[in-house]
Amino acid sequence: MVDSESSNKQRLYRQIVEQILQSMESGEFPAGTRLPAERELSERYGVSRPTVREAVIALEAMGRVSVKTGSGVYVLEGKGVAAVGSSVSPFELLETRVMIEGEAAALAASMISPEQILELKAALDEMALENKAGNVDSDVADRKFHAVIAAATNNRLLKAMIENLWDVQEGLHHIRAAHNSVCKEDPDTRLKEHQAIYDALAAGDSQAARVAMRNHFGRGINALHQRTEQEAVEAVQRELSKTRERFSLSRLHQTSAPG
Amino acid sequence: MVDSESSNKQRLYRQIVEQILQSMESGEFPAGTRLPAERELSERYGVSRPTVREAVIALEAMGRVSVKTGSGVYVLEGKGVAAVGSSVSPFELLETRVMIEGEAAALAASMISPEQILELKAALDEMALENKAGNVDSDVADRKFHAVIAAATNNRLLKAMIENLWDVQEGLHHIRAAHNSVCKEDPDTRLKEHQAIYDALAAGDSQAARVAMRNHFGRGINALHQRTEQEAVEAVQRELSKTRERFSLSRLHQTSAPG
DNA sequence: GACAAAATCATTGTCTTACCAATAATTTTG
DNA sequence: CAAAATTATTGGTAAGACAATGATTTTGTC
Numbered sequence A, B: 001m002v003d004s005e006s007s008n009k010q011r012l013y014r015q016i017v018e019q020i021l022q023s024m025e026s027g028e029f030p031a032g033t034r035l036p037a038e039r040e041l042s043e044r045y046g047v048s049r050p051t052v053r054e055a056v057i058a059l060e061a062m063g064r065v066s067v068k069t070g071s072g073v074y075v076l077e078g079k080g081v082a083a084v085g086s087s088v089s090p091f092e093l094l095e096t097r098v099m100i101e102g103e104a105a106a107l108a109a110s111m112i113s114p115e116q117i118l119e120l121k122a123a124l125d126e127m128a129l130e131n132k133a134g135n136v137d138s139d140v141a142d143r144k145f146h147a148v149i150a151a152a153t154n155n156r157l158l159k160a161m162i163e164n165l166w167d168v169q170e171g172l173h174h175i176r177a178a179h180n181s182v183c184k185e186d187p188d189t190r191l192k193e194h195q196a197i198y199d200a201l202a203a204g205d206s207q208a209a210r211v212a213m214r215n216h217f218g219r220g221i222n223a224l225h226q227r228t229e230q231e232a233v234e235a236v237q238r239e240l241s242k243t244r245e246r247f248s249l250s251r252l253h254q255t256s257a258p259g
Numbered sequence C: 001g002a003c004a005a006a007a008t009c010a011t012t013g014t015c016t017t018a019c020c021a022a023t024a025a026t027t028t029t030g
Numbered sequence D: 001c002a003a004a005a006t007t008a009t010t011g012g013t014a015a016g017a018c019a020a021t022g023a024t025t026t027t028g029t030c
Helices: A012-025 A038-045 A050-062 A081-087 A090-109 A114-132 A141-150 A154-173 A173-185 A188-205 A205-233 A234-246 A249-255 B013-025 B038-045 B050-063 B080-088 B090-109 B112-132 B137-154 B156-171 B174-187 B189-203 B206-231 B235-247 B249-255
Strands: A064-068 A074-075 B064-067 B072-073
Touching: A012 A038, A012 A050, A038 A050, A038 B090, A050 A064, A050 B050, A081 B156, A090 A141, A090 A154, A090 A173, A090 A188, A090 A205, A090 B090, A090 B156, A114 A141, A114 A188, A141 A154, A141 A188, A141 B249, A154 A173, A154 B090, A154 B156, A173 A205, A188 B206, A205 A234, B013 B038, B013 B050, B038 B050, B050 B064, B050 B072, B064 B189, B090 B137, B090 B156, B090 B206, B112 B137, B137 B156, B137 B189, B156 B174, B174 B206, B174 B235, B189 B206
Parallel strands: none
Antiparallel strands: A064 A074, B064 B072
């Protein structure tokens, strides 16, 4: 309830962006087609032309449209993370994270500084405290923990990619919900997993760090599977089993390479 | 020479965005500070206030500034890939790519469809043709090759991340230059590496796919090191050797895990 | 008459000037 | 010291001149 929704005090051009974005996803303005003219849009939404222009520019900066002077503005198929949009599944997110953060942990193990190990320990303690207090907002320490590891790779680009994944996770409500309910199921195990990651990092053991990180996410994926099953009705059972095979932990380990 | 530079026909607000961005990176507008007022900026750059407004909105959409009504627009420390900006080194990019694309190749090996194998082969042939023709624009087939692998993971988010990395590579001129000169040094070896990746994918061998991909990038990293050394003067020799230790291929293999 | 090139015209985005409203920080005032 | 007025700032609108594009019409040629 901070600023994204149910807030009428949003800037006007942002509201137009939202509406156009919605029309794009709803199929009214499919990719490749031309948007109505500025003047039309201004009349349609009851705003001035400069405001429409601002919305178009924001859309352009997001990489969602391309304006051709004298011709019109054309919606192009989303590129990058924006393309997947809100349709990304928790499995996709977790799988991507386990790959990248697993490797990041392995790299970090051979690079991490004593100060960063201390930071890691602090985040770990913070999580333990949050567990005891039954705090629902446990993500802050969790994110800090993973952020320190990302920073310990000494690779700013890699760090940025990992943070990017966190952002999409926190931005997508259905994923955040699934993640939270899974996390809260067994907080002690979760803490132990983080402890194992910390130990490997502190020991400078790349192999162990990777394995610990993969186990950490692997449990999350499995828990998510179980949770999904619980909620799934028989109608989607077939589709589910396919997904399960696709994102199974065994496949993950097969592609891993512990030797 | 398509549109990014030496083209005066760029839209006005984009030019202002560039200038403000430059002033931000040059330290004139550090993170946390307030930008000059709209009217000041409009006078400074010789454009109208709406144009400045558009530039600010674009900056805002990029997540580089935050406007506070009645107070001013404040520059915030860059988040995500934008934070690294143009200061990302070729080593960082290559290291990130080898990690993500290496794992992606391993995953793709167990998921790839016959149609995608065909696409991969087509891209490979295209690269061979480009090699023979001595075409400088060989990146298109190369990118297609890697894009097919990314798509073969059946993970849209992962695919988006990989494409994102390609975008930063092509967006940063100094990286593109380094990459190109390295690629053109030994195109035959490069082709063979791609062939090895293809073979592993076609055989469904995750292990081999990962190793082939890592070798592919590993050679690029080494070539880049040699090239950097050639150009380096003695003044930066010390710093260089540190970088080399940090991004050495041996460390990469150490963190890899072939068994 | 048929076809191609050139001119015309409507559409569209681009940018400006000018004005007023809303908000936040500052200064004045009681 | 607190409330109110002032000032500075961004937010939004209106109207219009201008430029680039693309379709249409005209024109010229064969």
